Amino acid sequence: MASLARASLTALALLVCTSAGLAAQEGGGGISLPVLIFTSWTMWPLIVLSIVGVSMAIQRMITITPDIMVPPGLADDMHNIFAEGVNDEACEDAINAVAGDTSMLGEILVAGLDKKDFGYDSMVEAAENTATAELNKYMTQINWLSLFAAIGPMLGLLGTVVGMIGAFFKMAAAGGQVDAALLADQIGSAMLTTATGLLIAIPMLFVFFFLRSRINRSALEAGVLAAEILDYFRPAK
Template sequence: MEDTVYQIFLAGGWLMWPLLICSIIVVAISIERFITLKADRIAPSGLLTRVWQQLRDRELAGESLRELRDTSPLGYILAAGISNSGHGREIMKDSIEEAAAQVVHELERFLTLLSTIANMAPLIGLLGTVLGMIQVFADIMLFGTGNAADLAGGISQALITTAAGLTIAIPAMISHRYFERHVESLVVQLEGQATKLVDAMHSDLFRQS
């Protein structure tokens, strides 16, 4: 079985190598994003409640605030807002939005590359097929069509890169769409948590406490 796969790979020509590299990148990115984008790592459950309690107890300042900033992306956003909460609601919101923009940029890391591979892999496969067909027709011009088996074999080899390109592109596209929607869901959670903090810190109850 392994020998057969290897022979098919070699039959596809030199363009199978960049396709192989693309497939490795897709797998690596998918694994890395799956681990990195777990909800509990981005927006830990109960973090906002703990932060609010520390604020009420006047315990969130200095080192505690730096620790919050380093705990998670949500902690980074909340810490940015808290650091500027004394300058008014709008300044606090602006600080949160700036921090959120950085977080979203990190959440979307590698997704553009994943999309690029999904679009590029079929084109590489098609190029390999075109080059293979050119070679087949060149052989026909030189040797004629007397041997149908060799002709069919040459055409099948020319189509290998297209099949390989599609085999890579389809999972890459699925993976990109999945992580894109997952990031959107995480962003909604982060925005919701940050909005609750802003509303709570600028409520009459908090100001009077």
């Protein structure tokens, strides 16, 4: 929660700094970009979406890492424990070593070791079920990024359509006295929401696919390492 709050403040600071920079560069007539952003109702959902999305992306990048999902050294510790054979003392040491470990690999090993009294097949089945649950848990954490990436362009398009409708109504009301420069300014302002939606969606999609690949790789690694450790319990042929 604390990391998400810090990420939210970072995202808000980036938005404010960007708007300030645009305001400093703005010159001439027309509607200034910062004014348009903070006065158009169609931009507010996009602003909220960008702050929440960027905050979540930063938080997920920090908390979903290979070392967090598959802690270095955990598998080696298990191999060292069972190196001299499987016995009650070794099993107790292994259970104590992974007790309280909430990593993906730790949860898989805990599930498997908890079934040691029911045989190797039960251990493997429990580990596989937990591996699937862990994968789904991590994927659920990043699915919001995919949702934001889909909503952003749709909100932007809605803002553009609303703005274009307003521009055409003004054209109709003006009759033959249409100011081409004013019309172009209104249409350009309407198009800005679509561009904003795309600017939100593109980084979100990149982060989503990057994290999805990271999770899948870690899940595969955790499965392989867990299988190697559970092999110590495989009955001799």
